[in-house]
Amino acid sequence: MEMPELLTRKELAKLLKISEKTIDRLREGRKIPFCKVGRSIRFNKKDVLEYLEQNKAGSIK
Structure with missing residues (x-):
């Protein structure tokens, strides 16, 4: 069984190019x-x- 890649909030914020505070708000919500x-x-x-990917908004044309 392969171990999942677990990220800290700092690592996830860097990956998604958003602030750590935004990560906190997304998690809390x-x-x-x-x-x-x-x-x-x-x-x-x-x-x-x-x-x-499943919850992305449609693009604007």
Whole structure:
């Protein structure tokens, strides 16, 4: 079984090119999937990217 790539909020913010505060708001609003590892919050990279792909808005023409 392959271990998932877990990201910190700082790593996820850098990947998505958004602020860490925005990551916090998305997490608190349950807009992106996350998991708790002990007392730490981690984000499964694959799950977050799949979630964003499924929930992306249509492009403006």
